[in-house]
Amino acid sequence: MKGETIWVVDDDTSIAWVLDKALTKEGHHVVRFESGEAALSSLVSKEQPEPAVMLSDIRMSGMTGFELAARVTRSLPDLPVIIMTAFGDLDSAVDAYKHGAFEYLTKPFDIKEMTSLVDRALQKSVGHSDALEVTPANRLMLGESAPMQEVFRIIGRLSASEMNVLIRGESGTGKELVAEAIFRNSPRSSKPLVAINTAAIPSELLESELFGHEKGAFTGAHSRHIGRFEQADGGTLFLDEIGDMPAGLQTRLLRVLSEGRFYRVGGRDEVSVNVRVIAATNQNLEGLVEDGRFRGDLFHRLNVISLQTPPLRDRRGDIPLLINHFLSNLSREPGAEKKHCSPEVLQILQSYSWPGNVRELENLVKRVSVLSPSTMVQVEDLPKELFGEQINVSGWQDALMLTATEQLQSGQQGLMQTLGATFETTLINAAMAETKGHKQKAAILLGWGRNTLTRKLKQLGISGG
Ligand SMILES: Nc1ncnc2c1ncn2[C@@H]1O[C@H](COP(=O)(O)OP(=O)(O)OP(=O)(O)O)[C@@H](O)[C@H]1O
Ligand SMILES: [Mg+2]
Incomplete structure (x- = not known):
């Protein structure tokens, strides 16, 4: 892959020079920055073409490479x-990973x-260029927070893959949305997406729903039925609430996943399928495996790639x-006008614990917007449960x-200093x-020496110092 723009951020000019030479020789366009700040400001001003890959040193005067990576990937x-x-230690590697960095390179x-x-890195990045556009923007899967950015990033990374994926997360956190997004950004997006909710179908019907049945296979089987696996052939099958799958079916599922073949209920001919499985659960599968309620081998086969x-x-x-x-x-809806929440309402909603997650929030917004008499939703319009819980939790x-x-969102930095001082x-x-x-x-009560307290009183400008 040639002709891509690569940003090199390093305050060590000789290293930057070496990188520049080597990458230019490979046919790339290299833009050098001596600090993270300079790189960021170019990103904002669009002075330089956007990078397809960025290489950054960790330790630089000013912003670290990690901070830069976190800000740029926003x-x-x-x-x-x-x-x-320069330090090939485990900590930096772990940190690089935590910050979502693609890779890390040890100097020299x-x-x-x-x-x-x-x-x-370029192969990945170029392969994805349209994938992430679809995901967060018109996706209705919203989230600017770091954990959601991580989810988007993983969806992006998966976009070239056809491997099975296990989506885990509490109820109402958007597992179904994630499954759809993975599907839509996958090489199989033009093929069928077939969904089946294991928990919603009575277990005696589930087998035939998944694998189909032949005419006369059981009383009431008046004609041949094509199951979800066959419907999804060439495409994707979304197995929702996988933790609720009965033991016998787990064995059959494992076999389809490993061999791509199965029999319809009452059938004699083996059916072959090529299906990508995306499974989801809000249950603790490891726990179910330990209790013998979920097959360990099936868990491992599903859990090759998992996303939380x-x-x-x-x-x-x-x-x-x-x-x-x-609210938008x-x-x-016909005749509706857009409502807003008062700042106090937002404050309360932001401090509630949301055991039902986004689904609970969505339902609450619906209910409140219907019930509130004015266009501005007020604290009085909120249901009482919210307050009771707030005090406890x-x-x-x-x-x-x-x-x-809030401070991070308004762009503040140095939280350890400001909030640490408040603390x-x-x-x-x-x-x-x-x-x-x-x-x-x-000083004794605080667990400090007297001198430390005196110094802190002065530093923090507290009277008595
Ligand atoms: N990030 C998000 N942005 C916008 N809406 C969201 C987001 N996450 C979830 N929702 C909405 O919340 C509701 C619940 O989401 P979803 O059904 O995907 O959750 P789930 O994890 O599958 O829940 P369950 O485990 O109960 O099946 C849906 O209406 C969905 O549109
Ligand atoms: Mg769901």
Whole structure:
């Protein structure tokens, strides 16, 4: 793959130069930046063409490579990032992975190794270019939070694959949406997507629903029935609520997955199919395996690639976005006008724990928008359950989470300094109040030495210091 734009971010000009030379020789267009800040500002100003791959050093003066990767992939979620580090330690590798970096390269590196890594990254990135556009934008699967970005990223990475996927996540977190998105962005998108909900079909009918039956196979089988596996031949089968599958069927399913062949119920001829399976469950399959209620070998066959949909409480920052989306949908109904939520309502909805996740939020928005008398939804319009729960569940960690999320969304940085200072100030004030301003005693209560407390009082500008 040639002629791609590659960004190289390193404050070590000699390394940047070497990379530039090697990649230019491969036929690429290299843009060099000496800092993460410079790269980011070019991304905003669009001064340079957008990268197909970015290589970045970790340790630079100013923003680190990780911060840069996290910020850049917010606007280019599908961009492969190669993190370069002089320290080939496990921690950086794990960190690189956690930050969604594509790969990491240990300095000093071999030029060959570097160019082949870039090549691999390019293959992925170019293969996906249209995939992620479809996903978050017109997908109605919304989420700007880091956990959702991760979901989008995995969907993107899977877009060239036909492997089976297991989607796991609590009820109402969007597993079905994810399954559809994987399908729509897959090489089989023009072939059928057939869905079957294992939990919704009585177990005595499930076998024939999945595998079909021949005429006369059982009482009431008046004609041949083609099952979902055959309907999905060449395409994708979405097996929802897989954890509820009865044991006998698990064995048959395993056989289809490994051999691609099965018999219809009452049938003598083997049927061959080529089906990609996307399975979903909100159950703890490992636990079911341990209890002997789910076949371990089937679990492993399904779990080759697994994807986790995050609970809504772990992505509270997305709540306003989702509310707005649901309100807009409702306003499309004839005669409806678009409603809004007051800031207090948003605040309450953002601090609730949402055990039913997005589905619960969606239902609540529907209900409230119907019941609220004005176009602005007020606190009085909210159902009482929300408040009762809030007192029990939301502690100071929830409040802190909310504050931190809000600050991050408004673009603030250095949270450890600002919120850390607030945290320390609060504890100091509590201890000082408890001891009526006696520093020695307050220091003991806090678990600090007296000198540390004096220094902190000064630093934080608390009176008494
Ligand atoms: N990220 C999202 N953006 C917009 N709507 C969402 C999102 N996630 C879920 N929803 C909506 O929430 C509802 C529940 O989603 P879905 O049915 O996919 O969840 P699920 O994980 O399959 O739940 P269950 O385990 O109960 O089957 C749907 O109406 C879906 O459109
Ligand atoms: Mg579902």
